[in-house]
Amino acid sequence: MRWILRGLVASALTLAAVIPAIQGAVAATELLQNGGFSSGTTSWWSTGNTPLSVDAGRLKAAVPGGTANKWDAMLGQKTPAFAIHQGRQYTLSFDASASASRQVRTTVQQNTDPYPATLDTLFTVDTTTRHFSFPFTGSLETANAELTFQLGGLAGGAFTVWFDNVSLTDSTGTAAGDPTQMTSGFYVDPNSNPATWVQNNPSDGRAAAIQSSIATKPMARWFGNWSGDIGAAVGGFVGAADAADKLPVLVAYNIPGRDACGGHSGGGAGSPAAYRTWIQSFASAIGARPAIVVIEPDSLGDFNCMSQAQIDERNGMLSYAVQQFKNSAPNTWAYLDGGNAGWVAANVMAQRLTGAGLADAHGFSLNVSNYYTTAETVAYGNSVQGNLAASKPFVVDTSRNGNGANGEWCNPPGRKLGATSQLGGGPEMQLWIKVPGDSDGSCGIGAGIPAGTFSPDLATRLINGN
Incomplete structure (x- = not known):
């Protein structure tokens, strides 16, 4: 843990920015969603014999009589799944009352048979609303945990129970909402395009260099209309990272009308409504787990090829996307993409970012897929900041900027890998956002290679800088 302490290698400026975060008060990280039931029964489930409703802002459960076991009448939260780590400190707390005095059970357990529990305790509810708090130390290592209230197996017949302010927090001294302090480093995707190519081509003479220089490095996973069930795709990726105590970097890349100026990266969701559904599922699948998300690379760069109505429509979708991460993914830092230093003047990009909802994002990203x-x-990012009403941090894609830019953007020759993913060094973070070796399109030295397709030749050129 405390990877941020190990990453102070950049400069005194970076150190000065980090020290307040370390010295300031820390807060627990919430693992549950909708614990105050402001969104009805969303995220909560129950057995079929225990219907749920919301009564005066509290969760109401009608519990049947005559059940044999505690788990025969049950409610809880298991979607989206959350992680429990061995040795970390947690606290389950809630308010509860019932129509009659009953001894019931609560667990925090792994949601797979035989359901081992890290918290398993009995408590008594009665007609007086009481506050309950159960601190515990994690004894499991799982990315698939659930909370249960087990209400069955009792004499005395049916009864009603009410819950409110249900909270499960990881209180292991993490800064609230800061994913870089909640994890032990960036996540290395074992199923990235270069890693998969190496696995499938172990005898290729280029495999060793690609493995050591690219496939073993942290990089982003891109999600779009090729990803299938977006909730399952994002949830699986973030869940694997969370189980490893690592910080995943994701790219949301599905805006309708993408690449309006006729480049190689067209596509996106079929309609604004479809995009809203897609991005809502994306954010919800992350939930309370830590993550970095780059929102729609290039989406604010090609306004010259769009009508004002199209611009307004796009800004609406981007603002909606930012809001989804703010509402549904409290431990995610979301960055609106701000193009690159050679595309749009800094003052214009600042206006575009503002119009797309930057105020509700953590910051903005720069140089994605560029050089x-x-x-x-x-320098460009600082200029953009200077034109904003309120300063925002930015991250830089360093995946292919080791030799700088030569004025071309689509698979130009002579480019080279840049600094691997890290905190600081000028921007808030340097990240490998573009996957090195993935083609920009059928162009340049990647002629015949579609956009997004991994090429061992392109990868080797980036390793060697030729």
């Missing part, structure tokens, strides 16, 4: 040096990009 400008980190120094050039930081």
Whole structure:
């Protein structure tokens, strides 16, 4: 843990920015959703014999009589799944009352048979609303945990129970909402395009270099209309990272009308309504788990090819996307994409970011899939910041900027891998957002290779800088 302490290698400026976060008060991280039931029964489930409703802002459960076991009448939360880690400190707390005095059970357990529990305790509810709090130390290592209230197996017949302010927190001294302090480093995707290619081509002479220089490095996973069930795809990726105590980087890339100026990366959701459904599922699948998300690369760069109505429509979708991460993914840092240093003037990009909802995002991303040096990009980012009403941090894609830009953007020759993913160094973070070796399209030295397709030749050129 405390990877941020190990990453202070950049400069005194970076150190000065980090120290307040370390010295300031820390807060627990909430693992549950809708514990105050402001969204009805969303995220809560029950057995079929125990119907749920919301009564005066509290969760109401009608519990049957005559059941044999505690788990025969049950409610709880298991979707989206949350992680429990061995040795970390947690607290389950809630308010509860019932129509009659009953001894019931609560567990925090793994949601797979035989359902081992890290918290398993009995408590008594009666007609007086009482506050309950159960601190415990995690004894499981699972990304698939659930909370249960087990209400069956009791004499005395049917009864009603009410719950409110249900909270399960990880109180292991993490800064609230800061995913970089909640994890032990960036996640290395074992199923990235380069990693998969190496696995499938172990005898290829290029495999060893690609494995050591690219496939074993942290990089983003891109999600779009090729991802199938977006909730399952995002949930699986973030869940694997969370189980490893690592920070995943994701790219949401599905805006309708993408690449309006006729480049190689067209596509996206079929309609604004479809996009809203898609991005809502994306954010909900992350839930309370830590993550970094880059929202729609290039979406604010090609306005010159769009009508004002199209611009307004796009801004509406981007603002909606930002709001979804703010509402549904409290431990995610979401970055609206701000193009690159050679595309749009800084003052214009600041206006575009503002119009797309930057106020509700953590910050903005720069140089995604491009080649400008980190120094050039930081200068541009600082200029964008200077034109914003309120300063926002930014991250830089360093996956292919080791030799800087030569004025071309689509698979140009002579480019090179840049600094691997890390905190600081000028921007808030340097990240491999574009997957090195993935083609920009059928162009340049990648002629015949569709956009997004991994090429060992392109990868090797980036390793060697030719």
